[in-house]
Amino acid sequence: MSYSYEGDGYAFDEDWEQTIEANNWSNIGIHAEQFLNKGSQLIDVIVKMTVSSQRGNVLDFIAFDLDVVSKEEFQDTSCATSFYQKTRMHVPYLYYLRSDLPIDWYLTSGQKFIEGKRVVAKSCNRCGRYLPINIDDELKTLSFSLHCKKQAPCVHSAFRAYKIQNRAHLRANELKGLTIEDSKVVSYYGHQLECKACKKFFVNAPLNPQRNAQQFKEDGLRRRAIEVLVNTLLDRNLIHFEFEHRTKKEFSRYIWEKFGRRCFKCGPDSDPIALGDMALDHTMPLAYLYRLDETATCLCSNHNSQKSDHFPVDYYSEEELVRLSKITGLSLTQLHKKEVNQQVLNLLIENVVWFYDAFLMQSDYQKVRDGIRTADKINDSLKRIIAGKVDLAEKYCKETGHYPHSVTIR
Numbered sequence: 001m002s003y004s005y006e007g008d009g010y011a012f013d014e015d016w017e018q019t020i021e022a023n024n025w026s027n028i029g030i031h032a033e034q035f036l037n038k039g040s041q042l043i044d045v046i047v048k049m050t051v052s053s054q055r056g057n058v059l060d061f062i063a064f065d066l067d068v069v070s071k072e073e074f075q076d077t078s079c080a081t082s083f084y085q086k087t088r089m090h091v092p093y094l095y096y097l098r099s100d101l102p103i104d105w106y107l108t109s110g111q112k113f114i115e116g117k118r119v120v121a122k123s124c125n126r127c128g129r130y131l132p133i134n135i136d137d138e139l140k141t142l143s144f145s146l147h148c149k150k151q152a153p154c155v156h157s158a159f160r161a162y163k164i165q166n167r168a169h170l171r172a173n174e175l176k177g178l179t180i181e182d183s184k185v186v187s188y189y190g191h192q193l194e195c196k197a198c199k200k201f202f203v204n205a206p207l208n209p210q211r212n213a214q215q216f217k218e219d220g221l222r223r224r225a226i227e228v229l230v231n232t233l234l235d236r237n238l239i240h241f242e243f244e245h246r247t248k249k250e251f252s253r254y255i256w257e258k259f260g261r262r263c264f265k266c267g268p269d270s271d272p273i274a275l276g277d278m279a280l281d282h283t284m285p286l287a288y289l290y291r292l293d294e295t296a297t298c299l300c301s302n303h304n305s306q307k308s309d310h311f312p313v314d315y316y317s318e319e320e321l322v323r324l325s326k327i328t329g330l331s332l333t334q335l336h337k338k339e340v341n342q343q344v345l346n347l348l349i350e351n352v353v354w355f356y357d358a359f360l361m362q363s364d365y366q367k368v369r370d371g372i373r374t375a376d377k378i379n380d381s382l383k384r385i386i387a388g389k390v391d392l393a394e395k396y397c398k399e400t401g402h403y404p405h406s407v408t409i410r
């Protein structure tokens with residue numbers, strides 16, 4: 001790869017090689033980092049790709065593109081941490097280049113491509129791109145992770161069967177080898193609704209970059225919704241943004257350093273953990289409406305799963321609570337408490353009409369996932385923690401004269 005920038009020429013000629021597997025698809029891509037001054041541009045960009053193989057082999061291409069990575073969310077550093085984690089696994093989709101341009105677009109010689117293998121491309125719920133899935137060898141995933149890898153076959157309709165958008169233009173032989181049901185292509189393992197890149201940057205990462213994939217799968221959207229709810233009621237931004245804006249320091253790193261780079265539960269004599277392996281724990285549980293803030297605890301992912309929504313007093317020993325109080329600055333009295341965050345609950349009650357008619361009405365929360373409307377999940381989990389204190393739906397009803405439409409009243 002070579003390019004010119006502000007009058008200087010740059011060339012990256014590392015011996016970057018990748019062996020590709022025969023009879024399967026491979027993801028290929030490289031990037032170079034260049035600090036760009038505002039208003040300056042890279043010019044004369046050339047990417048050279050050399051393919052070596054034995055005579056007679058045929059190589060199929062799905063897509064090819066080169067460009068400056070210009071996705072809006074990448075203009076600042078908020079996605080940087082996730083970008084550098086397992087980057088290889090997400091190449092080339094994490095660049096958000098165009099994958100829908102005809103490959104002939106880039107041919108400089110007079111050569112022509114001949115028609116190759118059929119490819120199934122699936123649209124991502126978040127970025128809307130059509131990206132290839134490896135329908136003939138699903139375990140070797142391309143742009144989407146599988147939905148039910150261990151519990152195959154996937155039985156979740158939104159994840160397993162995909163409506164064919166260009167059915168009218170397809171010839172019979174192009175559907176060969178595919179399982180078709182009701183004019184939909186069926187996948188054995190099912191695929192996620194968002195592409196790997198969107199999952200990495202926008203579904204899993206922004207609220208809590210250090211939580212691991214498994215935890216996100218379990219309760220991701222509900223937890224994130226409650227985090228957003230609590231922040232909105234308190235009129236606050238995510239701690240990551242607030243903290244970084246205020247101190248110019250990375251929030252996760254701050255917590256990690258504060259705990260001596262060790263999992264608090266593993267203890268002061270344990271081995272340090274990598275920043276990327278830390279799970280940020282709320283200390284006082286999110287489920288009980290406590291916002292993630294500077295009092296967060298550094299845990300390893302195992303202990304974070306164990307702690308989950310427990311109150312500190314139900315998870316730590318007395319000796320640990322004393323130590324935790326010293327590090328976090330939370331008083332011992334606070335750490336012994338087992339109550340919902342009353343300040344936030346009061347705000348929720350005050351804003352109950354907004355909660356049902358605006359917050360839960362957002363299309364993302366009205367979506368049915370695995371047979372359950374997400375708004376119902378959020379509402380139920382709040383119901384559980386405030387049971388006996390207040391009935392939000394009744395409260396809403398008193399104010400408006402009817403029950404909310406955003407949740408299912410049983």
Ligand SMILES: [Zn+2]
Binds near residue numbers: 128196
């Ligand atoms: Zn996507």
Ligand SMILES: [Zn+2]
Binds near residue numbers: 147154156159189190
């Ligand atoms: Zn599934």
Ligand SMILES: [Zn+2]
Binds near residue numbers: 263300301303
């Ligand atoms: Zn631990």
